[in-house]
Amino acid sequence: MSTYPQHRIAVAPMMDWTDRHCRFLHRQLTHKALLYTEMVVADGIIHGDRGRLLGYDQIEHPVALQLGGSEPGKLVEAVRIAVDFGYDEINLNVGCPSDRVQSGAFGACLMRDPDLVARCVEAMKSVSDVAVTVKCRIGVDEQDPEAALPDFARTVVEAGVDALWVHARKAWLEGLSPKENRDIPPLDYNIVYRLKQDYPSLFIGINGGVATLSQAVEHLNQVDGVMLGRAAYHNASLLAGVDRQIYGMDVAEVEWGDVCATMMAHAEAHLAAGGRLIHVTRHMIGLFQGVRGARRFRQILSADAVRPGAGPDVIAAAFAAIDFSDLTVAA
Structure with missing residues (x-):
């Protein structure tokens, strides 16, 4: 079985939203949910203000760093720097469809190059003492998800990835804006469920369109974890029910x-x-x-x-x- 912690609920990495102030707020509402940083580009960590980019309050644990990048050497250097900050997980972004991510040849466009992602995962794991995970889509553009997702998963699993978080939509890199990519491509939860059946020992988490904790519970009958995105941001009070409703903790109501x-x-x-x-x-x-x-x-x-x-x-x-x-x- 996977040694990856059973993060049954996570709050998704969201650019311009899940900064350290957002995460500090969310941690007041749930002790257990895994909180993600915004995506931080490997080059930024290497050359930028590391304290500003990587700093966080210790109360945020468990907290995961999401990295953007596609060059194994740079990712190794970024991970070496990041591990000293004590993150609980390091995640590689293979799902973001924004133009600025594509121009850096990473994010969702990496779905087309599973072998490169595998090399990145192997490199990151070689210098990380915490879980290295991937957040991906079910496919991009004209890819057939029924072929693309299993091929991608097989390749990164062989590279030793500790968990896959799957946004259950395709990403259209041509013709749709990042905002439209969050709504227009149809959700296909069943393909993620089938992926879990194919990899019973690997942690598989699902993301996309989950608006309530009751919906999360339904997904947890099929996969290991559920990632909340905009619902957790725009209606953050729902996080106040996570510890009791999802983790079964006997906790007092939020004061x-x-x-x-x-x-x-x-x-x-x-x-x-x-x-x-x-x-x-x-x-x-x-x-x-x-x-x-x-x-x-x-x-x-x-x-x-x-x-x-x-x-x-x-x-x-x-x-x-x-x-x-x-x-x-x-x-």
Whole structure:
């Protein structure tokens, strides 16, 4: 059996969203879910500000670093640097369809070159003492997923990949924008289920279109893990049910007053380091979807957090607008 930890729920790597402030918030809501960084390009780690790109709060564990790259030598150097930061997993991006990723010859276009991905995985594993995983699509452009996904999986499994997280859509690199690639290509969950049947000892996680924890539970009857994307960002309060509903933990309900106080302290530290309040609060705007007071909550965070001199009291004012008696965690 795979030695990969049983991360039954993960929050997907999302560019411009899952930065360290977002992950800090999400960790207030679930102790168990695996949190992913935004994709960080190997060249950036090698030549850039490593503290800014790789730094995180220890409270974020378990936390995975997602790397972008397609040159084994550069990935080795990036992993060597990253392992010193103590990440719980290092993931290779083989799923992002954006133009800037394609121009670097990595992301979803690597689905066309499984052998290169295998060499990257082997190289990364040679210098990593934590799991090396891959996040991929079921195919790209005119590929037939029924052939492309099994071939890709076989190749990277032979290279020693520790887990596969599969976004259950094709990526169209020509003709669709990155946003359209998240919605227009149809979902095919069954092909991921069949992949799990083919590799019973390999951790297979599924991603794409999962909006509720009850849907996640259904997927977990077929695969090992479920990755939540936009649902976890735009309606983050659903993460408050993960530990109890997915992991079966006997945990108390989230104390929203404690969340408010913790986020205020986090914002105060960020401001003291020269940051801006909006860096923290922008990830909180979708926290109380459908709850009485949520509109006012959003208004306060959106308008007041960008004003000159805005401080953590803005967070307190926003939380004060919420009718917590109306709050129910999405099932």
